[in-house]
Amino acid sequence: xxxxxxxxxxxxxxxxxxxxxxxxxxxxxxxxxxxxxxxxxxxxxxxxxxxxxxxxxxxxxxxxxxxxxxxxxxxxxxxxxxxxxxxxxxxxxxxxxxxxxxxxxxxxxxxxxxxxxxxxxxxxxxxxxxxxxxxxxxxxxxxxxxxxxxxxxxxxxxxxxxxxxxxxxxxxxxxxxxxxxxxxxxxxxxxxxxxxxxxxxxxxxxxxxxxxxxxxxxxxxxxxxxxxxxxxxxxxxxxxxxxxxxxxxxxxxxxxxxxxxxxxxxxxxxxxxxxxxxxxxxxxxxxxxxxxxxxxxxxxxxxxxxxxxxxxxxxxxxxxxxxxxxxxxxx
Amino acid sequence: xxxxxxxxxxxxxxxxxxxxxxxxxxxxxxxxxxxxxxxxxxxxxxxxxxxxxxxxxxxxxxxxxxxxxxxxxxxxxxxxxxxxxxxxxxxxxxxxxxxxxxxxxxxxxxxxxxxxxxxxxxxxxxxxxxxxxxxxxxxxxxxxxxxxxxxxxxxxxxxxxxxxxxxxxxxxxxxxxxxxxxxxxxxxxxxxxxxxxxxxxxxxxxxxxxxxxxxxxxxxxxxxxxxxxxxxxxxxxxxxxxxxxxxxxxxxxxxxxxxxxxxxxxxxxxxxxxxxxxxxxxxxxxxxxxxxxxxxxxxxxxxxxxxxxxxxxxxxxxxxxxxxxxxxxxx
Numbered sequence: 244x245x246x247x248x249x250x251x252x253x254x255x256x257x258x259x260x261x262x263x264x265x266x267x268x269x270x271x272x273x274x275x276x277x278x279x280x281x282x283x284x285x286x287x288x289x290x291x292x293x294x295x296x297x298x299x300x301x302x303x304x305x306x307x308x309x310x311x312x313x314x315x316x317x318x319x320x321x322x323x324x325x326x327x328x329x330x331x332x333x334x335x336x337x338x339x340x341x342x343x344x345x346x347x348x349x350x351x352x353x354x355x356x357x358x359x360x361x362x363x364x365x366x367x368x369x370x371x372x373x374x375x376x377x378x379x380x381x382x383x384x385x386x387x388x389x390x391x392x393x394x395x396x397x398x399x400x401x402x403x404x405x406x407x408x409x410x411x412x413x414x415x416x417x418x419x420x421x422x423x424x425x426x427x428x429x430x431x432x433x434x435x436x437x438x439x440x441x442x443x444x445x446x447x448x449x450x451x452x453x454x455x456x457x458x459x460x461x462x463x464x465x466x467x468x469x470x471x472x473x474x475x476x477x478x479x480x481x482x483x484x485x486x487x488x489x490x491x492x493x494x495x496x497x498x499x500x501x502x503x504x505x506x507x508x509x510x511x512x513x514x515x516x517x518x519x520x521x522x523x524x525x526x527x528x529x530x531x532x533x534x535x536x537x538x539x540x541x542x543x544x545x546x547x548x549x550x551x552x553x554x555x556x557x558x559x560x561x562x563x564x565x566x567x568x569x570x571x572x573x574x
Numbered sequence: 575x576x577x578x579x580x581x582x583x584x585x586x587x588x589x590x591x592x593x594x595x596x597x598x599x600x601x602x603x604x605x606x607x608x609x610x611x612x613x614x615x616x617x618x619x620x621x622x623x624x625x626x627x628x629x630x631x632x633x634x635x636x637x638x639x640x641x642x643x644x645x646x647x648x649x650x651x652x653x654x655x656x657x658x659x660x661x662x663x664x665x666x667x668x669x670x671x672x673x674x675x676x677x678x679x680x681x682x683x684x685x686x687x688x689x690x691x692x693x694x695x696x697x698x699x700x701x702x703x704x705x706x707x708x709x710x711x712x713x714x715x716x717x718x719x720x721x722x723x724x725x726x727x728x729x730x731x732x733x734x735x736x737x738x739x740x741x742x743x744x745x746x747x748x749x750x751x752x753x754x755x756x757x758x759x760x761x762x763x764x765x766x767x768x769x770x771x772x773x774x775x776x777x778x779x780x781x782x783x784x785x786x787x788x789x790x791x792x793x794x795x796x797x798x799x800x801x802x803x804x805x806x807x808x809x810x811x812x813x814x815x816x817x818x819x820x821x822x823x824x825x826x827x828x829x830x831x832x833x834x835x836x837x838x839x840x841x842x843x844x845x846x847x848x849x850x851x852x853x854x855x856x857x858x859x860x861x862x863x864x865x866x867x868x869x870x871x872x873x874x875x876x877x878x879x880x881x882x883x884x885x886x887x888x889x890x891x892x893x894x895x896x897x898x899x900x901x902x903x904x905x
Contacts, residue, residue, distance in 0.1 A: 284886050292884070378887070513881040520880045523891035528859050531895070549851045550844040553623070555615055556709070560854035564862070571902040 250282055254289040257387045260326075262360060265387045269362060272379035283379060293385035297499050300406045301395045302432065303416030308442040309395060311482040312416060314350045319488050320391055321358040328360045328384035329353070329393045330377060332406065360389060377409055378519060407435045408515050411508060412498055414491070415439045419448060419455035437475050438494050439463065444479035444487065452479045471507040473498055535570035581613055585620040588718045591657075593691060596718045600693060603710035614710060624716035628830050631737045632726045633763065634747030639773040640726060642813040643747060645681045650819050651722055652689040659691045659715035660684070660724045661708060663737065691720060708740055709850060738766045739846050742839060743829050745822070746770045750779060750786035764793065768806055769825050775810035775818065783810045802838040804829055866901035 248256070248267065256264025272283040303309050313329060320327045329350070353359045362384075364377065381392050396406050407413055415436035433439070439459050444452035460477045469475070476494060480487025502508040532538045542563055548554040579587070579598065587595025603614040634640050644660060651658045660681070684690045693715075695708065712723050727737050738744055746767035764770070770790050775783035791808045800806070807825065811818025833839040863869045873894055879885040 280888075284889055287886060288884070516880050516887055517877050519887035520877060520890045523888050524894050525856075525860065527891050527895045528862075529856065531859075546848055546851060549847050553619075555618060556847055556850035557611075557854050558615055559851045560858050563855050564858050568902050568905075571899050572905075574899075574903075 250285050250289065253282075253286045257286075257290060257383055260388045262387075265360065265383060266362065268383050269364075269380045272383065273364065273376045287379060287382050287386075290382065290386035292382065293388075293390075296385045296390055296392060297412065297495060298381060298392045298394065298410040299495065300410035300413045301393055301416065302406065302414075303442075304418075307416045307418050308482060309416055310350050312440070312442060312480065312488075313393060313395065314353050315480075315482045315485065315488050316491060317350070317353040317356065317359050317393075319492060321356050323492075324358070325390040326358050326360075326388055327353075327391045327393065328387075328389040329362065329395060330380050330384070331361070331363045331395045332377060360384065360387075377406075381409060408518050411502070411511065412437050412495055416442050417455070417459065418442060419444070419451040433459075433462065436463075437469075437473060437498060438491065439475070439477045440487075440491060441477065441479045443481060443483070445481035445483045471502055471511065472505055473501060531567065535567070535574060538567060538570050541566050581616050581620065584613075584617045588617075588621060588714055591719045593718075596691065596714060597693065599714050600695075600711045603714065604695065604707050618710060618713050618717075621713065621717035623713065624719075624721075627716045627721055627723055628743065628826060629712060629723045629725065629741040630826065631741035631744045632724055632747065633737065633745075634773075635749075638747045638749050639813060640747055641681050643771070643773060643811065643819075644724060644726065645684050646811075646813045646816065646819050647724075647822060648681070648684040648687065648690050650823060652684075652687050654823075655689070656721040657689050657691075657719055658684075658722045658724065659718075659720040660693065660726060661711050661715070662692070662694045662726045663708060691715065691718075708737075712740060739849050742833070742842065743768050743826055747773050748786070748790065749773060750775070750782040764790075767794075768800075768804060768829060769822065770794065770806070770808045771818075771822060772808065772810045774812060774814070776812035776814045802833055802842065803836055804832060862898065866898070866905060869898060869901050872897055 248264070253264060253268050253271070257268050268283070268286060271279050271286070274280065274283070301309060301313065317327050317329065350361055354361050362380065364380065377394060381394070384392050392410075394406055394410055413435050415432060415438070417439055419441050441452045441455050441459070456477045456479055463475045463477065478487055478490055478494065480491065482488075499508065502511070532542055545554070545559040545563055549556050549559045579595070584595060584599050584602070588599050599614070599617060602610050602617070605611065605614070632640060632644065648658050648660065681692055685692050693711065695711065708725060712725070715723055723741075725737055725741055744766050746763060746769070748770055750772050772783045772786050772790070787808045787810055794806045794808065809818055809821055809825065811822065813819075830839065833842075863873055876885070876890040876894055880887050880890045
């Protein structure tokens with residue numbers, strides 16, 4: 244039978260950089276059991292937060308070469324003797340169960356590197372859920388001494404917005420010449436990017452990559468300035484030739500220096516914490532209906548009346564609030 | 575002093591197609607005063623819902639020629655002896671106060687047409703708010719005998735999603751050759767379109783418009799099929815030459831026939847009502863904090879602790895739920 248670690252054992256293990264205990268601690272934070280959640284929160288408040296970490300969000304559609312890039316980038320980062328954690332969020336993982344396993348075996352070399360820690364994460368249910376669990380995983384990795392935290396998402400849409408709220412720096416990977424339509428990249432995503440990186444800039448593709456670089460740079464210049472003062476740039480890379488990888492890291496270092504100096508890195512992290520508070524509260528509020536017996540059924544009955552019997556949606560909503568308040572009073 | 579109309583007076587006036595009373599009824603529905611809201615709901619449940627109306631959402635970035643198109647389209651619609659209502663939602667109107675007035679004078683000819691009713695609407699605060707108020711305005715216009723309801727938004731982003739949930743048919747206006755980046759059209763918006771209409775297809779621009787038509791049709795074909803069975807198409811028009819306008823109406827009629835036959839028009843409207851119920855409920859839930867004295871201040875104190883004193887966002891959220899429940903119990 245699996246023995247439960249005490250919060251102190253978790254804290255000591257994580258602080259010592261024990262990978263197995265770190266992995267277990269992340270599982271604890273990801274668990275939906277109330278006692279696990281409670282212990283995870285207790286654990287996190289015990290840990291010493293890292294001051295020097297950098298959190299990087301990476302996204303791009305399937306096929307853009309994310310894992311190949313992360314493999315090359317990770318090799319470079321660890322060659323600088325930095326510890327790298329890669330957290331992969333796969334919102335589709337509930338549907339295509341296989342992809343989690345796929346992720347694990349994807350970054351073959353990096354996964355064997357003692358300075359790297361790779362953790363695939365099923366995103367579970369809601370975005371709020373995703374975000375909040377990943378937030379805890381980041382804190383755990385930082386407490387375990389990881390300097391660079393990569394949060395990778397599959398670029399299918401919604402998840403990017405929540406990831407943007409978890410990271411300091413947002414890197415968008417794009418293919419040259421595929422066209423925005425085909426890449427399924429929403430404009431809102433492009434606006435979130437601190438750097439756009441055009442992958443596979445090699446061989447026959449090099450010229451197109453350079454053209455795309457100019458195009459995207461032009462498009463980025465159209466967006467209004469970031470509050471942080473950072474001017475997003477466009478880089479190219481080739482994992483095949485090993486070119487452009489160190490330039491990405493160089494850009495991220497520049498970004499960190501600039502935003503540390505003007506204080507925006509802290510401003511942003513504080514704002515992210517407040518957003519997480521609001522999201523978590525809204526998430527809990529939405530779940531309130533399930534907390535009181537019979538309330539969910541009453542909501543469904545109202546739904547039926549709205550759809551079939553012409554009850555105005557507004558009025559049904561007001562009625563449901565009243566029912567909810569009554570249930571709270573009785574509890 | 576302004577005399578308040580009774581609900582019966584409103585209902586009679588709207589049913590008789592009295593434009594002044596219709597305008598007043600819409601203002602009533604838009605009002606945030608609880609007694610106005612109550613009367614608006616009472617009014618709407620008194621009215622006979624129209625069975626044959628068609629609700630059309632129109633969007634496109636500033637400069638695409640929305641008002642010119644609506645002017646030409648409205649002229650055509652009214653020439654068929656149909657009554658047309660145009661509801662304009664301007665999410666930016668709170669910032670650029672002038673634009674509402676601009677809207678009023680924009681559709682010069684149409685605004686003088688006795689078969690047309692033009693109503694600019696400040697979107698107010700939230701999207702939920704927007705949606706729900708516009709929903710009531712649509713019902714009021716339909717009860718006043720308007721056959722075609724156009725809901726126009728400025729294509730700046732979020733509002734389109736809420737409009738999609740209010741209408742039967744979604745028309746996206748695009749310029750040829752401007753490039754998606756420049757048009758700021760999100761991919762999600764394109765996927766929502768039942769028809770993409772390329773404007774200003776005249777003179778030197780005609781060739782580009784035809785090319786764009788083929789491009790967009792190609793892109794639309796990449797999206798998965800609509801549940802409704804409708805295949806989105808791409809049309810061109812020129813308000814200058816008066817070409818392509820009747821083809822838009824013809825498409826909308828085809829759409830209505832097809833979706834009436836397969837029952838999807840009703841399915842969609844029922845689903846929209848349920849979504850409105852959920853949105854309205856969430857909106858009310860979010861406002862619950864303001865309903866109990868001191869709760870908002872406690873939430874702000876928690877926010878401060880989250881930002882500055884390392885209180886985990888999750889824990890703060892759980893605490894706030896507890897405080898809220900206690901306030902309900904005491905009330």
